[in-house]
Amino acid sequence: MSDRAVPATPPPLFDTAVVAGVGLIGGSVALGLRQRFLARRVVGLDASMDVLREAEALGVVDEVRISPGEWLREADLVVLAAPMRALEPLARELAPFLNPAALVTDVGSVKSGIAAEMERLGVRHFVPGHPMAGSERGGVVHARAALLENAVWVLTPTDHTPLTALSRARTLVEHLGAAPVVMPPAAHDDLVATISHLPYLASLALTHMVARDERLSLLAAGGFRDLTRVASGDPRMSRDMIVENKEALRCALERFRRQLERLEADLDEPEELLAAAYEGKRTRDSLPVVKRSLLPQKHxxxxxxxxxxxxxxxxxxxxxxxxxxxxxxxxxxxxxxxxxxxxxxxxxxxxxxxxxxxxxxxxxxxxxx
Amino acid sequence: MSDRAVPATPPPLFDTAVVAGVGLIGGSVALGLRQRFLARRVVGLDASMDVLREAEALGVVDEVRISPGEWLREADLVVLAAPMRALEPLARELAPFLNPAALVTDVGSVKSGIAAEMERLGVRHFVPGHPMAGSERGGVVHARAALLENAVWVLTPTDHTPLTALSRARTLVEHLGAAPVVMPPAAHDDLVATISHLPYLASLALTHMVARDERLSLLAAGGFRDLTRVASGDPRMSRDMIVENKEALRCALERFRRQLERLEADLDEPEELLAAAYEGKRTRDSLPVVKRSLLPQKHxxxxxxxxxxxxxxxxxxxxxxxxxxxxxxxxxxxxxxxxxxxxxxxxxxxxxxxxxxxxxxxxxxxxxx
Structure with missing residues (x-):
């Protein structure tokens, strides 16, 4: 044997990873798996031939498949990344072909429904997940591994999720450069109702006020644009997300109304209102900032x-x-x-x-x- | 006379401009006046010697004054740029010394109160104004002429404002690089209640929900930060602004509640909700973008x-x-x-x-x- 160390690629975490649904998030997961050498091969599964062609041309996946089948048994990692409304039907389609030992996860933004569905289907090594990353621009063409870097990625095991599966999912998330946060599905859904779905609804309500009075748009540059950016996302995806989580969202709306009422009452109590303004600033300024890679993205x-x-x-x-x-x-x-x-x-x-x-x-x- | 044209500075619009209150906006107006050669000299008036020293050291003004007096009669332009709560007291302090021919304007974010006060004081050539520009960071040190460039600058003449004064104010605003928009004071106050003060209150209510449940901050990176940026402004200025405009704000809040209720009802009508999401996106995407100068700011x-x-x-x-x-x-x-x-x-x-x-x-x- 030679003295000189011959470089070798470290063995990947997974042999065959399947990403089902190759859009912005699915594509970014696939790119992360490939660029970080986490799977020997990454297979993209999508019902759209156009999407598959694009994913292949962009080098997002190694192989493509248009429909599930026996070939899925080779997968030791399956990531469901279809849009919200297609997630449970996709799970039902794939379940018969899944290798019982495969780690299965998803990237949907509401967790209780898919968690329950997977238990019904008997997919044991399923760990529901929600990477809190996104972009106004969707589709595989905007996918990039960096989208997931330093993002919070919630994992929501149920009481029946094997701890080994949770541990593997955690490792996967960490190796993709994201930060795993673990909590039960219902707790996740309550929190995102407040932090994501309620702000979307509030933003939508504000834009509707502008839609009803065009004079408002004269003055609507600047801060108002920031505030309503979330209303600019994909309407169908946003709609599906909030409908799926409507019970939790109704509770969040009720709490939001109480906060607004208190603030309205404080309009007659300037000292109280000042304290509320300071508390708001303190809380807002202490929100975590997602640190993105400092490297130039291009070369x-x-x-x-x-x-x-x-x-x-x-x-x-x-x-x-x-x-x-x-x-x-x-x-x-x-x-x-x-x-x-x-x-x-x-x-x-x-x-x-x-x-x-x-x-x-x-x-x-x-x-x- | 030589054939060769000898360059000369064009005559300024104003001889002596006084900016009363040299903070972010006042300082930016002063810099705009100086950098664009709109006044022969710019005098900064402020009750704080520290602020005046800073403004002078930064080259924001040509001269400084700590208190009003007979010297004010030289001014043919007076811009009141004190914080909201100090605006009416400042107007009362300055009124006795104002040259009746001077154009007087202000930059407050609520207009009915100051408009009425100036009429009571008999300041005839007063045109209430509101440049819709700002920054999370206040103070003269952050002032820059570019802050006002392409900003919407609302002018709110009353029925008694001479049209000549309105015309001079319009010329001033245009020469500072901003876009004048003219409407009555009450109409302005209604519109900013919706476009600015309501969003601030909504943003405050959202941050208060996070303040009441620390688990929320785990997930609050990203979009939620954008949405609550306005809660990060100066608490006292924000408080004063919304208290000054509380009647209009209450009406806006009522309309906001109705929009939220309608959206909540639509959670059970997915097709309606989808239409609402599309309408929101369409409206949001059509909001005007403030075009900033493409030039590098530094050199x-x-x-x-x-x-x-x-x-x-x-x-x-x-x-x-x-x-x-x-x-x-x-x-x-x-x-x-x-x-x-x-x-x-x-x-x-x-x-x-x-x-x-x-x-x-x-x-x-x-x-x-």
């Missing part, structure tokens, strides 16, 4: 590094010897078996060049497509 | 240009001959007597160099302080 390259001494040195030296300027470097999730490095380079040409150099040195690399 | 220089042929050419040639690279150029408001050009340069050093070259060629220049 980066991810390198798999095995668990051997000085692999970061080996990568940087190989590039340095050829005059490649590494502008930024970030260690992605490190596992026992090794991990991955993300390198920020100067141009697409440098990414190509660096990829060639590192491949030649035995490393496995992935760039953005 | 620019404003040059006064007289109304003579080819002055833009004269400026650019003078700089080009010395190798100054003009990265961007923008024509600021042009008047009959001439106007001003804003130049984007590469560095503070280049701004210094260009200022020297243009001053040598007889132009008057102003940079950011």
């Amino acid at each position: 980066d390259l991810v390198v798999a590094v095995p668990d051997r001494p000085n692999q970061i040195g080996a990568v940087t030296q190989a590039l340095g010897a050829e005059g490649v300027n590494i502008k930024d470097i970030e260690v992605l999730a490190i596992r026992e078996e090794g991990g991955a490095l993300r390198l920020g380079l100067e141009s697409p040409e440098e990414v190509q060049r660096a990829a060639g150099i590192l491949t030649g040195a035995g490393f496995e690399v992935r760039g953005r497509s | 620019d220089l404003v040059v006064a240009v007289p109304d003579r042929p080819n002055q833009i050419g004269a400026v650019t040639q003078a700089l080009g001959a010395e190798g100054v690279n003009i990265k961007d150029i923008e024509v600021l408001a042009i008047r009959e007597e001439g106007g001003a050009l804003r130049l984007g340069l590469e560095s503070p050093e280049e701004v210094q160099r260009a200022a020297g070259i243009l001053t040598g060629a007889g132009f008057e220049v102003r940079g950011r302080s």
Whole structure:
């Protein structure tokens, strides 16, 4: 055996990952799985041939499938990422073909319904999930692994979810660069009713006031635009989400009305109102900020590094010897078996060049497509 | 007389402008007046010596005064820019010293009260105003002329306001780069109750829900932060604004409640709710966007240009001959007597160099302080 360590890609967490529903979130999960070397192969399943073609062309998935079947038994990870209204029908379609040992999760924004449905279907290793990430622009074309980085990703096990499944789901989420938060499905649904669905409804109510009086739009630039941004999302997805969670949303609305009434009463109590304004500012300013990667998004390259001494040195030296300027470097999730490095380079040409150099040195690399 | 046109600064719109209250908005007005050569001199009046020292050191004003007096008779423009609660007392303090011919305006965010007070005080050439611009960060240190550029600036004449005064106020606003919109004071107050004060109250109510349940802050990153940004403004200013406008705000709240009730009822009518979601998106997406200057904010220089042929050419040639690279150029408001050009340069050093070259060629220049 040679003294010189021969680089090798660390073994992936999963062999075959299936992402069912390849839109913004599904596509981003698929990209995260690929770019961070978490699955040997990523299969995209979608009922739309157009979506599959686009996903393949963009390098979001390794393989595509238009319908479920026996082939699904090979999957040891299945991520359901269809829109809310299609999630439970999709679960019923896939259930007969799932490998009982596969970890199954979903990315829907309301959790009680799918959690109950999966128990009815007897999918034991199912861990309901909700990555709190999104964008006004949907579709696989806007998918990117970075969308999930540092995002809160709620996991909502039921009393019947095996702890081993929860543990695997947690590992998956962490390796995608997100922050897992665990709570029961109903608790999640109550919280998102307040933090997400109620603000959507309030934002919609405000825009409807503008729709009823065009003079308002004269003055509606600036802050009002910020406040109503959520009303600009996909109408059907938003509608489905709030209808699915309507009981919790009604409770949140009731609490919201009580807060508004108290504030209205305080209009005659200026000192109380001032205290309320200070408390609002204190709370708002202490909300967590999602830290996004500082790396430039465009010219980066991810390198798999095995668990051997000085692999970061080996990568940087190989590039340095050829005059490649590494502008930024970030260690992605490190596992026992090794991990991955993300390198920020100067141009697409440098990414190509660096990829060639590192491949030649035995490393496995992935760039953005 | 020589053939060669000797550059000269165009005569300003006003001789002596007084800005009373030198904070974010007052300071921005003062900077706009100076940078766009709209007044021969700009005097800052403020009860705080610290604020005056800061304004002078930042080059926001030409002179400072700590209290009103006979000197005010020299002013042909007086802009009241004190906080809401101090506006009417300030008006009463200044009124005895105002030149009857001076144009007087204010920048308060509620208009009925000050309009009535000025009529009681017999200030005839008063045009109430409300530039709809702001920032989470207040104080003269954050003032900048660009804050007002392309902002909607509401002017609210009463039935007694002379049209000549309205016309002068309109000219002032346009020359500051803002867009005047004219309506009666009560109409303005109704509209801002809906577009600004109600959203503030709704945002406050949402943050109070988070304050009452810390688990919510776990999930509150992202969209919720956007939605509650207005709750992060200055609590005292926000409180004063909504208390001043409480009658109109109560009506807006009532309309908001009706919209929310209708949406809540639609939770059981998914098709209605979908239509409401589409209508909300359509309205929100059609809101006007405030176009900010495309120029980099940092390294620019404003040059006064007289109304003579080819002055833009004269400026650019003078700089080009010395190798100054003009990265961007923008024509600021042009008047009959001439106007001003804003130049984007590469560095503070280049701004210094260009200022020297243009001053040598007889132009008057102003940079950011």
